[in-house]
Amino acid sequence: MTDLPQTHKPKTPVLDRVRIPADMKGMSDRELRQLADELRSETISAVSETGGHLGAGLGVVELTVAIHAVFDTPRDKLIWDVGHQCYPHKILTGRRDRIRTLRTEGGLSGFTKRSESPYDPFGAAHSSTSISAALGFKVAADLGGDPGDAIAVIGDGSMSAGMAFEAMNNAGHLGKRLFVILNDNEMSIAPPVGALSSYLSRLYAGAPFQELKAAAKGAVSLLPHPFQEGARRAKEMLKGMTVGGTLFEELGFSYVGPVDGHDLDQLLPLLRTVKARAQGPMLIHVMTKKGKGYAPAEAALDKGHATAKFDVLTGVQQKAKSNAPSYTKVFAQSLIAEAARDDKIVAVTAAMPDGTGLNLFAERFPRRCFDVGIAEQHAVTFSAGLAAGGLKPFCAIYSTFLQRGYDQVVHDVAIQRLPVRFAIDRAGLVGADGATHAGSFDVAFMANLPGMVVMAAADEAELVHMVATAAAYDEGPSAFRYPRGDGVGVDMPERGEPLEIGRGRVMREGGRVALLSFGTRLAEVMRAAEGLSARGVACTVADARFAKPLDQDLILQLARHHEALICIEEGAVGGFGSHVAQLLADAGVFDRGLKFRSMVLPDTFIDQASPEAMYAVAGMNAPQIEAKVLETLGIAVVGLRA
Numbered sequence: 357m358t359d360l361p362q363t364h365k366p367k368t369p370v371l372d373r374v375r376i377p378a379d380m381k382g383m384s385d386r387e388l389r390q391l392a393d394e395l396r397s398e399t400i401s402a403v404s405e406t407g408g409h410l411g412a413g414l415g416v417v418e419l420t421v422a423i424h425a426v427f428d429t430p431r432d433k434l435i436w437d438v439g440h441q442c443y444p445h446k447i448l449t450g451r452r453d454r455i456r457t458l459r460t461e462g463g464l465s466g467f468t469k470r471s472e473s474p475y476d477p478f479g480a481a482h483s484s485t486s487i488s489a490a491l492g493f494k495v496a497a498d499l500g501g502d503p504g505d506a507i508a509v510i511g512d513g514s515m516s517a518g519m520a521f522e523a524m525n526n527a528g529h530l531g532k533r534l535f536v537i538l539n540d541n542e543m544s545i546a547p548p549v550g551a552l553s554s555y556l557s558r559l560y561a562g563a564p565f566q567e568l569k570a571a572a573k574g575a576v577s578l579l580p581h582p583f584q585e586g587a588r589r590a591k592e593m594l595k596g597m598t599v600g601g602t603l604f605e606e607l608g609f610s611y612v613g614p615v616d617g618h619d620l621d622q623l624l625p626l627l628r629t630v631k632a633r634a635q636g637p638m639l640i641h642v643m644t645k646k647g648k649g650y651a652p653a654e655a656a657l658d659k660g661h662a663t664a665k666f667d668v669l670t671g672v673q674q675k676a677k678s679n680a681p682s683y684t685k686v687f688a689q690s691l692i693a694e695a696a697r698d699d700k701i702v703a704v705t706a707a708m709p710d711g712t713g714l715n716l717f718a719e720r721f722p723r724r725c726f727d728v729g730i731a732e733q734h735a736v737t738f739s740a741g742l743a744a745g746g747l748k749p750f751c752a753i754y755s756t757f758l759q760r761g762y763d764q765v766v767h768d769v770a771i772q773r774l775p776v777r778f779a780i781d782r783a784g785l786v787g788a789d790g791a792t793h794a795g796s797f798d799v800a801f802m803a804n805l806p807g808m809v810v811m812a813a814a815d816e817a818e819l820v821h822m823v824a825t826a827a828a829y830d831e832g833p834s835a836f837r838y839p840r841g842d843g844v845g846v847d848m849p850e851r852g853e854p855l856e857i858g859r860g861r862v863m864r865e866g867g868r869v870a871l872l873s874f875g876t877r878l879a880e881v882m883r884a885a886e887g888l889s890a891r892g893v894a895c896t897v898a899d900a901r902f903a904k905p906l907d908q909d910l911i912l913q914l915a916r917h918h919e920a921l922i923c924i925e926e927g928a929v930g931g932f933g934s935h936v937a938q939l940l941a942d943a944g945v946f947d948r949g950l951k952f953r954s955m956v957l958p959d960t961f962i963d964q965a966s967p968e969a970m971y972a973v974a975g976m977n978a979p980q981i982e983a984k985v986l987e988t989l990g991i992a993v994v995g996l997r998a
């Protein structure tokens with residue numbers, strides 16, 4: 357443990373007795389209530405040191421205690437959807453001693469991860485996968501695989517995604533015993549949107565758990581035998597819950613709820629009862645508060661969804677100061693500027709208005725901005741429809757989440773040559789969220805599509821021009837990518853100027869080696885070029901700007917007039933460098949002896965660390981680029997460290 361001021365170190369006598377959930381088994385309900393309080397304090401204390409996802413975890417403290425107290429994890433498979441709420445779970449499942457390493461290099465992941473613990477039976481970080489995975493476990497158990505119950509805990513935001521309904525559809529049909537706990541905090545990262553969200557609110561409003569009334573048939577079959585201390589209470593509660601006629605019941609689930617997810621006097625007997633009696637799939641509707649129990653989180657607009665390190669007493673976060681604007685903000689402001697001139701421009705986000713900067717766009721153009729909820733596939737096809745209908749949609753999605761909408765990109769956008777503009781944020785390595793959130797693959801999966809224009813901004817000024825380029829380009833689909841975090845501090849243009857499609861630019865000229873950068877590694881490439889020229893190796897540096905269409909003239913010129921050509925990009929193999937290699941091979945340039953290397957992300961999933969450290973692992977910082985050039989030329993590499 358680190359040296360926190362005494363005030364930040366909660367006293368945790370009951371929690372201190374729990375190393376793994378088995379240690380909770382003999383505890384009374386009163387002790388479990390105290391355990392929950394201590395777990396909440398410990399979570400706040402840990403996240404104040406590490407930063408990370410706070411609000412969702414605070415909202416499920418009681419639920420975490422109740423599930424582990426009642427079920428037999430890890431034999432029973434507890435699957436947290438997204439996994440951003442799993443810190444209290446990690447504390448109770450043998451990882452308390454490392455909880456203050458969350459999201460740091462070599463530390464605990466910020467999400468559930470199979471390699472980390474048997475209590476994480478299924479890894480996550482992208483939403484809405486839990487019901488499918490839980491159903492898979494259950495079917496495997498029934499067919500002689502790993503035994504145990506399967507419990508999916510899924511938030512109201514994640515429940516709106518197609519995958520969740522695909523899983524419910526299948527689970528309702530199979531009829532297997534399966535627990536889906538709907539953790540309804542009436543929040544996504546932003547306030548939730550859509551008809552499902554309204555439906556859940558109506559369910560809640562229709563049967564407030566404070567007024568337990570109206571016995572219902574479906575619940576009666578679940579009622580317990582005389583069942584120790586909680587049985588009477590469970591019976592009362594189940595009698596009063598809304599059952600019959602809910603959407604979930606129509607899909608083949610028994611429905612119980614809504615129940616107060618912060619009241620262990622309700623949760624414990626309810627879970628004990630359903631564990632003893634449930635037969636088929638069951639949806640347990642639990643109402644919680646995001647950020648529960650920590651005033652600064654409860655008061656935050658995102659209910660404390662994610663935080664930097666903070667002072668526990670004041671809630672004040674330690675945010676790094678920067679002189680440059682974030683890429684996200686530059687994108688949003690540029691799009692607003694374009695949209696002010698062109699009323700056909702509209703914007704689409706899949707539940708990430710703040711993360712993509714489209715909250716700013718929505719403030720300015722509320723009728724032209726669409727938050728479709730966690731529904732990337734729909735976001736893409738909806739954008740395709742908008743384009744087919746004559747609008748100019750900018751579909752802003754993080755690189756990693758666009759993966760979920762790939763068939764829609766191919767089938768609905770690219771094949772129909774519809775001018776959807778993909779604004780691909782969080783391109784490249786993102787840091788603390790780790791491998792699940794790395795934007796590694798978009799260049800490879802976008803640039804292989806016929807007719808797709810693919811750009812990468814080298815700095816924030818370039819991003820302004822790429823937004824203008826996408827706005828002006830109406831012949832087919834286009835995409836531009838940019839990273840998480842702040843720009844490099846270059847002078848900003850007054851307004852964006854559309855770039856010539858498929859034209860790169862030369863940044864400096866030198867005779868022996870050509871460095872061809874695609875994206876924001878350009879700054880490192882320029883530094884490497886400085887270092888190389890100090891060693892007497894003169895370099896040309898070019899910024900490709902486009903992975904598709906390639907600037908063939910520029911690339912062939914570079915290849916013909918240099919001894920070596922090195923490509924660098926923040927993406928996996930199969931992207932920009934592969935396209936350049938194909939061009940050079942087709943043009944017969946290799947036959948004439950060009951030394952060619954393509955620096956891409958390594959063929960591994962890189963765990964969380966700072967982005968700089970991750971790029972060092974990837975071998976893409978300036979000294980490593982220098983080393984690559986020297987090796988390529990056959991010059992001994994001395995005195996270079998990542």
Ligand SMILES: Cc1ncc(C[n+]2csc(CCOP(=O)(O)OP(=O)(O)O)c2C)c(N)n1
Nearest residue numbers: 412481482483511512513514543544545707
């Ligand atoms: C496929 C996908 N899209 C977007 C996200 C980003 N994201 C992470 S958590 C979250 C909100 C989830 O809301 P909910 O399931 O209600 O959980 P809560 O945070 O409210 O507990 C979003 C949009 C994601 N992880 N995965």
Ligand SMILES: CC(=O)[C@@H](O)[C@H](O)COP(=O)(O)O
Nearest residue numbers: 438440481662711782789840
């Ligand atoms: C859990 C999740 O998917 C998001 O909360 C994500 O961590 C946000 O990432 P940014 O901080 O880059 O917006």
Ligand SMILES: [Mg+2]
Nearest residue numbers: 511512513543
């Ligand atoms: Mg929610």
